[in-house]
Amino acid sequence: MPSALSPEPLLRVRGLNAGFDAGPVLFGIDLEVAPDELIALVGANGAGKSTLLGVLSGLVRATSGTITFGGEDVTNARPEALVRRGIAHVPQGRRLFGTMSVEKNLLLGAYLRRDREVSDDMTRVLDHFPALKDKLSREAGTLSGGEQQMVAIGRGLMARPKLLMLDELSLGLAPKVVDRLIEVVQQINRGGTALLLVEQDVLVALDVANRAYVLENGRIALSGGAAEVRDDPGVRKAYLGT
Amino acid sequence: MTSRGPLKRADLPLAGEVRQPQLELQNVTKRFGGVAAVDGVSLAVGKGEIVGIIGPNGAGKTTLLNCISGVYRLDGGDIRWEGASIAGRAPYRVARLGIGRTFQIVRPFGSMTVRENAAIGALFGSSRARRGPREAFAIADEVLELVGLKEKAAHPVATLTIPDRKRLEVARAVATRPHLLLLDEVMAGLNNVEVDEALVMVRAVHATGVTVVLIEHVMRVIVGICDRAVVLESGRVLAEGEPEVVLRDERVIQAYLGERYAKRLKS
Numbered sequence: 023m024p025s026a027l028s029p030e031p032l033l034r035v036r037g038l039n040a041g042f043d044a045g046p047v048l049f050g051i052d053l054e055v056a057p058d059e060l061i062a063l064v065g066a067n068g069a070g071k072s073t074l075l076g077v078l079s080g081l082v083r084a085t086s087g088t089i090t091f092g093g094e095d096v097t098n099a100r101p102e103a104l105v106r107r108g109i110a111h112v113p114q115g116r117r118l119f120g121t122m123s124v125e126k127n128l129l130l131g132a133y134l135r136r137d138r139e140v141s142d143d144m145t146r147v148l149d150h151f152p153a154l155k156d157k158l159s160r161e162a163g164t165l166s167g168g169e170q171q172m173v174a175i176g177r178g179l180m181a182r183p184k185l186l187m188l189d190e191l192s193l194g195l196a197p198k199v200v201d202r203l204i205e206v207v208q209q210i211n212r213g214g215t216a217l218l219l220v221e222q223d224v225l226v227a228l229d230v231a232n233r234a235y236v237l238e239n240g241r242i243a244l245s246g247g248a249a250e251v252r253d254d255p256g257v258r259k260a261y262l263g264t
Numbered sequence: 265m266t267s268r269g270p271l272k273r274a275d276l277p278l279a280g281e282v283r284q285p286q287l288e289l290q291n292v293t294k295r296f297g298g299v300a301a302v303d304g305v306s307l308a309v310g311k312g313e314i315v316g317i318i319g320p321n322g323a324g325k326t327t328l329l330n331c332i333s334g335v336y337r338l339d340g341g342d343i344r345w346e347g348a349s350i351a352g353r354a355p356y357r358v359a360r361l362g363i364g365r366t367f368q369i370v371r372p373f374g375s376m377t378v379r380e381n382a383a384i385g386a387l388f389g390s391s392r393a394r395r396g397p398r399e400a401f402a403i404a405d406e407v408l409e410l411v412g413l414k415e416k417a418a419h420p421v422a423t424l425t426i427p428d429r430k431r432l433e434v435a436r437a438v439a440t441r442p443h444l445l446l447l448d449e450v451m452a453g454l455n456n457v458e459v460d461e462a463l464v465m466v467r468a469v470h471a472t473g474v475t476v477v478l479i480e481h482v483m484r485v486i487v488g489i490c491d492r493a494v495v496l497e498s499g500r501v502l503a504e505g506e507p508e509v510v511l512r513d514e515r516v517i518q519a520y521l522g523e524r525y526a527k528r529l530k531s
Contacts, residue, residue, distance in 0.1 A: 044423065067458060068425035114453075166322030194368070194452045196320045196481055198522030222455045225528075263456035263484075 038087035108184030120163025131180030293340035364442030389440025
């Protein structure tokens, strides 16, 4: 339970192990996200970043360890229960329903909600992404890559999450579009939503994050302030190529 | 068909020779409904060049690749390969002329091994002579070595990481023995170090005498490997030239790179 002396982080992962039939992927992961933080999760392809997001959104089972969210144990809770509690996952490659309209894709993010503020959140999403305003009736699959990523993030926001997890924001997007999306991500964070950002463009991620975790072969190899991680010689050599 | 080694002296243009482009796009146009996705693009690619195509999402880059590889029929203009028109040819015929390509979304045969996947390219993409399995596997082995997947030849593709899946996609295309390779974002989703490793692979393929046209949003690729960059915007060529020059072009920064990125490039 939260206490005044040691404030409980929004998300706390302790000793997490997880994997697939083919074998274990994550080993003893410890990770925390405070309610207002923007956290970067960095690592090579195959390090286990997407698997970790999968465990956090209930798509991949934890074999041991604990996950607490808002002070409650949510280890191996079902995906819909985690969405209800406030964890939204924007998956790699966007995974929109291509033949459905942009508006329906966005509304699907609010599928579980019964409150009356869904339309307020729709307005908020369109304020973040004005480019979508006149495309609400378009089939999502006909949008450009950048616009599709906006819909994917917007769909995540429609769940009104406390923690938004973004997997590969910049994948296949023009540099200018990435800039714009990163600005919106910062806005969302300033609005009080915690963010967990998985990003191959490590410089971009470390540029905007408060703290960062470096995942190597399924283990947290390094964590700390974003600037500190960026200046780490090992990180520079392994991910930045400088 | 014999395997080709590194570029030989005889392949290079002689002094004073009028060099015919290997691939020439003349006013190529492709419309979807009322929208011209590719709108009068003219472009020449010389043998042995590495040309990078960049531009905003939705600018028509992949559509242009689909026009070249015969996936789309042109609504206007012509595409010439070694001097002869190939507009309107079916994709498999374009492949057999020596134009190989990769796809942005890789779709390997999931239940097959890496080696079997590469052999598919050799079996079905070949020109004239039909290859038997024995020859196809020999080509697969050679190509897997070239792209750096030799050690994983016997692995099922399901176990490959993203960078390795991209390598396999390149291997399948190279196994068709192309003279020109069209690469559609094979470095998306790679970090800088993985990009550098992929560049080594592209250079290795190029060194066997293959012309390369690639689409990328990763400027490390454009600057690191391309002789020339072509910027598409709204289906048209916005700028073209040496990568370093093109990426400093104010119009390109405006339309594509954005201010933050332009600053990063300068520093």
